[in-house]
């Protein structure tokens with residue numbers, strides 16, 4: 001077995017890679033507008049009711065149409081998943097892992113095609129789409145290897161005349177509910193973690209990005225996944241989502257998305273329904289309000305670059321995005337002015353032409369972000385951006401709001417768009433206090449050359465992913481396991497050494513002889 005190594009990113013300054021990506025975009029353009037079915041057991045089901053996926057950079061362009069599951073489909077899929085669990089749980093972990101290895105190989109061969117689809121469906125600029133696809137491959141490669149490590153359990157002590165074992169067995173049927181912002185990596189990663197551990201699943205992708213999910217399901221079938229293990233049920237969160245979360249046969253829910261939907265699921269999953277004989281497990285990865293702290297002893301150019309990249313990469317639509325820059329007053333003006341200068345150089349446009357920033361995902365996101373820009377005008381000074389245009393696609397200019405009070409809405413609420421608030425702190429200790437003053441705790445970064453301040457932050461900056469002297473986005477599977485504290489979720493570290501165990505239950509056996 002080759003040791004795990006993350007999938008390298010593509011260098012698009014290389015002409016060959018550029019050409020390959022343009023060809024992939026053409027390929028994807030050749031199959032836009034197609035229909036995709038539900039997968040329920042061995043059946044591909046086509047419904048009249050469809051979820052239509054549009055290009056956020058060109059809202060007239062249809063990416064594809066996916067059949068839409070209703071409660072009856074969800075019920076049928078639950079029955080199929082329950083039946084398939086009885087055989088899939090007995091399949092050797094090596095064979096389950098092989099399905100993931102094969103799927104990774106298929107995706108790697110079609111890497112630019114998948115990324116180009118993300119450019120069209122999610123509005124991802126090339127490098128962001130490439131990173132999303134690379135992360136999907138990483139999850140497949142990493143979790144397959146993790147399963148092989150866990151397949152014989154972990155050693156426990158035995159006394160003379162006794163043989164004790166500690167093994168992991170699967171849970172049952174899981175509901176996988178994924179977001180649109182990493183429509184490939186998070187959707188695929190959460191699905192395969194559940195599958196490789198011997199569970200069967202119902203996958204409900206986000207309604208704005210169902211096509212990449214449908215393509216992933218095709219890959220899993222091509223890789224040899226038996227029918228019934230992965231049931232594909234795109235549908236309305238309120239209808240299909242609630243129904244499946246409440247279902248007595250649901251054993252666990254793996255959710256990634258917003259705080260409010262996460263809380264709703266957490267709450268509903270705690271209710272006992274007729275016929276239910278277990279406590280449902282919930283893995284919930286939710287929102288963030290992430291801060292970069294800049295010390296007075298710091299590389300200030302690095303600070304400005306890190307803030308701009310983390311705030312505006314993929315238009316700030318990452319749970320890890322920097323939406324707060326907290327800067328010690330001695331260097332506040334310098335970092336702010338440089339960040340403004342860098343921001344004004346960014347280009348915004350159709351991501352097929354590979355601008356730094358593409359659109360935001362849809363009209364609702366556009367309206368929400370622009371409403372925060374208005375709030376920003378009241379709560380601070382807009383020094384860059386502040387404008388949006390939704391005539392053709394949903395474009396928002398990268399926006400910097402200066403001199404914001406640490407308790408202001410802009411500093412507390414997740415905006416999920418290209419808006420970053422700057423706040424001044426009198427010293428490093430106050431900067432850390434401000435960094436910790438939200439209900440979230442997902443990512444953060446500290447830019448400093450002061451070792452003792454770095455160690456203080458290591459201890460006291462309460463986030464699941466803390467970075468020093470770099471931005472706060474871009475965790476790599478297996479290198480920086482990803483997940484947050486407090487209202488950012490259950491800190492179920494995706495891409496980490498203990499993630500798979502969340503999808504299993506440990507069984508102790510003790511034999512006397």
Ligand SMILES: NC(=O)c1ccc[n+]([C@@H]2O[C@H](COP(=O)([O-])OP(=O)(O)OC[C@H]3O[C@@H](n4cnc5c(N)ncnc54)[C@H](O)[C@@H]3O)[C@@H](O)[C@H]2O)c1
Nearest residue numbers: 178179180205206237241242257258261285286287288319
């Ligand atoms: N912590 C992380 O790892 C992480 C990663 C990516 C995104 N996010 C968060 O996700 C959010 C953006 O994604 P989004 O807009 O897709 O989130 P969302 O909460 O609106 O939707 C996420 C998923 O939940 C589904 N859903 C909606 N209502 C439901 C219900 N009642 N029952 C079951 N499912 C339901 C949606 O259809 C979608 O598939 C942001 O808050 C972001 O911070 C977190």
Ligand SMILES: N[C@@H](CCC=O)C(=O)O
Nearest residue numbers: 318319320473474475482
């Ligand atoms: N894992 C990604 C963020 C995922 C959420 O949007 C990062 O580290 O930037």
